[in-house]
Amino acid sequence: MRIAGxxxxxxxxxxxxxxxxxxxxxxxxxxxxxxxxxxxxxxPEMQAALRAEWGLDKPxxxxxxxxxxxxxxxxxxxxxxxxxxxxxxxxxxxxxxxxLVGTSTLIAVLLGLWLGIRGAWRRDSRFDRVSTGVALTLWxxxxxxxxxxxxxxxxxxxxxxxMRDTDTAPGFFxxxxxxxxxxxxxxxxxxxxxxAQYQMVMRSSLLEELHASYLTTARAKGxxxxxxRRRHAxxxxxxxxxxxxxxxxGLVVAGAITTETVFTWPGLGLLxxxxxxxxxxxxxxxxxxxxxxxxxxxNVFADLLYRVLDPRVRAA
Amino acid sequence: xxxxxxxxxxxxxxxxxxDVSLTVERGQTLGLAGxxxxxxxxxxxxxxxxxxRSAELSGSVLLDGEDVAEMSWGRxxxxxxxxxxxxxxxxxxxxxxxxxxxxxxxxxxxxHGVSGSVAELLEQVELPASKARAYxxxxxxxxxxxxxxxxxxxxDPRLIVADEPTTALDVIVQAQVLGLMRRLVxxxxxxxxxxxxxxxxxxxxxxxxxxxxxxxxxxxxRATSVIxxxxxxxxxxxxxxFPTIGAPEFRFAGQAPVREPLLRTEELQVNFxxxxxxxxVSLEVGRGEIVxxxGxxxxxxxxxxxxxxxxxxPSSGRVIFxxxxxxxxxxxxxxxxxxxxxxxxxxxxxxxxxxxxxEAVAEGLRIHAIPGDEESLxxxxxxxxxLRPAELFLPSLxxxxxxxxxxxxxxxxALALGPRLLxxxxxxxxxxxxxxxxxxxxxxxxxxxxxxxxxxxxxxxxLAWNIADRVxxxxxxRIVEQGTVxxxxxxxxxxYTRKLLAAVPSTTRA
Numbered sequence: 089m090r091i092a093g094x095x096x097x098x099x100x101x102x103x104x105x106x107x108x109x110x111x112x113x114x115x116x117x118x119x120x121x122x123x124x125x126x127x128x129x130x131x132p133e134m135q136a137a138l139r140a141e142w143g144l145d146k147p148x149x150x151x152x153x154x155x156x157x158x159x160x161x162x163x164x165x166x167x168x169x170x171x172x173x174x175x176x177x178x179x180x181x182x183x184x185x186x187x188l189v190g191t192s193t194l195i196a197v198l199l200g201l202w203l204g205i206r207g208a209w210r211r212d213s214r215f216d217r218v219s220t221g222v223a224l225t226l227w228x229x230x231x232x233x234x235x236x237x238x239x240x241x242x243x244x245x246x247x248x249x250x251m252r253d254t255d256t257a258p259g260f261f262x263x264x265x266x267x268x269x270x271x272x273x274x275x276x277x278x279x280x281x282x283x284a285q286y287q288m289v290m291r292s293s294l295l296e297e298l299h300a301s302y303l304t305t306a307r308a309k310g311x312x313x314x315x316x317r318r319r320h321a322x323x324x325x326x327x328x329x330x331x332x333x334x335x336x337x338g339l340v341v342a343g344a345i346t347t348e349t350v351f352t353w354p355g356l357g358l359l360x361x362x363x364x365x366x367x368x369x370x371x372x373x374x375x376x377x378x379x380x381x382x383x384x385x386x387n388v389f390a391d392l393l394y395r396v397l398d399p400r401v402r403a404a
Numbered sequence: 405x406x407x408x409x410x411x412x413x414x415x416x417x418x419x420x421x422x423d424v425s426l427t428v429e430r431g432q433t434l435g436l437a438g439x440x441x442x443x444x445x446x447x448x449x450x451x452x453x454x455x456x457r458s459a460e461l462s463g464s465v466l467l468d469g470e471d472v473a474e475m476s477w478g479r480x481x482x483x484x485x486x487x488x489x490x491x492x493x494x495x496x497x498x499x500x501x502x503x504x505x506x507x508x509x510x511x512x513x514x515x516h517g518v519s520g521s522v523a524e525l526l527e528q529v530e531l532p533a534s535k536a537r538a539y540x541x542x543x544x545x546x547x548x549x550x551x552x553x554x555x556x557x558x559x560d561p562r563l564i565v566a567d568e569p570t571t572a573l574d575v576i577v578q579a580q581v582l583g584l585m586r587r588l589v590x591x592x593x594x595x596x597x598x599x600x601x602x603x604x605x606x607x608x609x610x611x612x613x614x615x616x617x618x619x620x621x622x623x624x625x626r627a628t629s630v631i632x633x634x635x636x637x638x639x640x641x642x643x644x645x646f647p648t649i650g651a652p653e654f655r656f657a658g659q660a661p662v663r664e665p666l667l668r669t670e671e672l673q674v675n676f677x678x679x680x681x682x683x684x685v686s687l688e689v690g691r692g693e694i695v696x697x698x699g700x701x702x703x704x705x706x707x708x709x710x711x712x713x714x715x716x717x718p719s720s721g722r723v724i725f726x727x728x729x730x731x732x733x734x735x736x737x738x739x740x741x742x743x744x745x746x747x748x749x750x751x752x753x754x755x756x757x758x759x760x761x762x763e764a765v766a767e768g769l770r771i772h773a774i775p776g777d778e779e780s781l782x783x784x785x786x787x788x789x790x791l792r793p794a795e796l797f798l799p800s801l802x803x804x805x806x807x808x809x810x811x812x813x814x815x816x817x818a819l820a821l822g823p824r825l826l827x828x829x830x831x832x833x834x835x836x837x838x839x840x841x842x843x844x845x846x847x848x849x850x851x852x853x854x855x856x857x858x859x860x861x862x863x864x865x866x867l868a869w870n871i872a873d874r875v876x877x878x879x880x881x882r883i884v885e886q887g888t889v890x891x892x893x894x895x896x897x898x899x900y901t902r903k904l905l906a907a908v909p910s911t912t913r914a
Contacts, residue, residue: 301492302500305555308452309512310484320500327502399502399539 200286435606506536
């Protein structure tokens with residue numbers, strides 16, 4: 089019953105995203121036809137033909153209905169810039185994004201949770217103060233600036249553009265090594281910028297749990313300090329943090345626009361950036377639906393997981 | 405079994421426990437009484453060296469001849485729960501909410517390599533073995549406390565420290581849990597150190613009694629003699645908070661004249677789905693009358709109070725105030741609420757910690773747009789609730805005030821609106837013994853001076869005996885008995901009222 093409600097809510101959110109996405113991108117300044125033909129000799133007839141091809145000559149409500157109709161049939165339209173189906177363009181870029189942002193988020197979550205737990209357990213210790221300070225500094229650092237700084241600091245050690253070199257041998261192993269090599273700088277940048285939030289939330293959540301009297305009970309039973317932490321404190325403190333983690337996992341698909349742009353990583357974030365400069369309405373709408381869809385799905389998933397992990401929610 | 409020698413515990417510069425020497429012999433049961441801040445919980449925690457890091461301990465804590473304060477961490481862990489275990493206060497928070505209770509009971513047994521079965525332990529505390537699979541929130545308060553007791557027995561310790569084991573339980577459940585503890589202690593000839601603010605609970609369970617005040621033991625002796633002839637004034641004050649029902653010296657309210665009705669409910673019914681929370685209640689409160697609404701948790705008394713305040717719509721029936729049915733919405737409802745003000749149990753959570761006393765009292769005035777000079781109205785209300793001089797208290801923040809003063813601030817906030825009826829939900833339950841009497845006296849004075857009526861919701865029959873004119877007993881959504889205090893408490897007609905009265909632990913019965 090409650091699950092059905094959640095799924096219903098997810099469908100509603102998605103529909104709103106579809107509507108919002110359509111109108112939002114049409115509000116941003118820029119005419120795709122003008123920016124597409126800029127610098128080329130075109131006649132008004134050619135411009136009109138292009139406008140007609142992209143469906144931009146029809147009135148806005150008509151355009152919206154056309155878009156909706158196609159979307160319901162699973163057709164996201166054709167990208168203006170790539171002249172290919174939006175779905176194809178997007179699916180090509182999903183892999184690299186999942187690789188970069190997925191890996192980075194996973195590492196950032198683990199790192200953040202570990203630091204947060206250690207910091208809270210020894211509150212105000214040197215470890216806590218230093219790690220909190222470092223995390224906050226990194227969090228407030230602009231991503232592009234940190235990325236460029238890393239590029240300069242590491243010199244030629246790691247490649248700073250793209251995902252693979254063209255001259256790498258075709259075998260799977262050598263290709264994998266090459267991609268991993270390219271992955272280092274963007275993922276380090278991404279981890280450095282985002283892990284702080286997991287650390288902070290985990291830390292404060294655990295600090296709140298530390299006052300709970302069931303921890304005194306556990307200590308009175310004769311449990312070692314690390315068992316009290318692992319068995320009793322952390323499982324409880326982890327619950328609110330999970331919601332945040334899953335919300336962020338949903339955002340993984342959206343890519344990391346700044347990081348991908350700085351390192352020209354061929355993922356969805358970079359695609360977003362390119363589409364915005366058009367603006368490539370069809371592509372933008374498609375991206376919006378896909379990324380929002382991922383967030384909504386992850387949110388529902390987090391909800392279900394929460395019910396499994398917290399017996400109190402299960403009962404309610 | 406347990407010997408404390410010159411035990412002193414400091415938190416920073418503040419001494420929570422000062423030079424306490426105390427012994428609990430094998431098989432002895434000792435009750436440690438004191439109000440909040442007296443250091444009794446700190447003392448209890450020091451037995452197993454469970455104090456927070458900020459605490460500094462001096463003196464010695466000998467457990468079976470061995471000094472706990474000197475033990476290595478490894479030795480200490482081995483001693484914990486095997487030689488002495490603890491039954492903590494408020495079992496809801498003392499149990500891990502996301503682990504099954506069976507696993508929590510079994511945990512110390514696995515840890516210390518003790519054989520035994522969870523089912524047997526549960527049977528000992530009169531719970532079915534199937535409850536092992538339950539999570540804490542699926543159990544009632546009494547059941548959770550039983551789980552705590554089963555857990556304390558898991559490694560067969562010689563000493564049990566019980567810290568407020570029955571606080572927040574209903575009287576009948578409390579009596580059951582105390583009976584169970586008494587039986588287990590006798591059967592296993594355990595030593596028991598029971599800590600409570602409630603003298604009557606201690607005397608009904610323990611043979612000896614020690615009274616703690618400001619970190620020191622001020623009195624110690626056989627429970628019966630400490631109660632019957634207290635030597636220290638603080639002991640007397642503690643005892644006064646647990647009145648003997650029927651004793652004239654605990655009856656503060658005078659004979660009440662017959663009063664014309666102010667509030668009346670007619671066949672009031674409130675349903676939540678299939679559940680009848682309030683089931684045909686007809687209740688009356690006269691002008692300037694104090695009525696105690698008594699019942700256990702879940703009896704529907706809070707729902708009834710919410711309906712009377714216009715916070716909950718009745719499913720059927722109506723509430724008549726001053727001769728007219730109460731409005732159900734809009735401005736009229738707001739105006740009605742002004743006349744009926746609420747006083748909650750815990751003043752620390754009822755007040756916004758960032759609002760000064762002035763802000764807290766003035767808020768109601770602003771909401772209701774009361775005409776007149778705000779400052780003088782606030783001052784008058786604060787003075788009425790006997791915070792004098794008012795100027796001293798107005799800029800204070802809640803954390804700077806004591807529990808009793810905070811409750812006066814809450815009452816001042818209600819008085820500022822010039823209400824005719826106070827609905828007070830356990831107004832003294834979270835207050836210390838010595839403050840309790842003052843707040844009750846305040847309510848009685850307000851009644852005398854302002855003809856302010858009060859509906860006091862409580863599970864404390866002693867409170868009803870103290871100040872109420874009439875008592876209504878609520879059970880499963882119905883008023884099963886109502887009448888004057890003397891009628892209901894001294895000559896109960898209904899089975900449930902009798903059960904309630906029998907369960908009240910009395911200092912005189914011990």
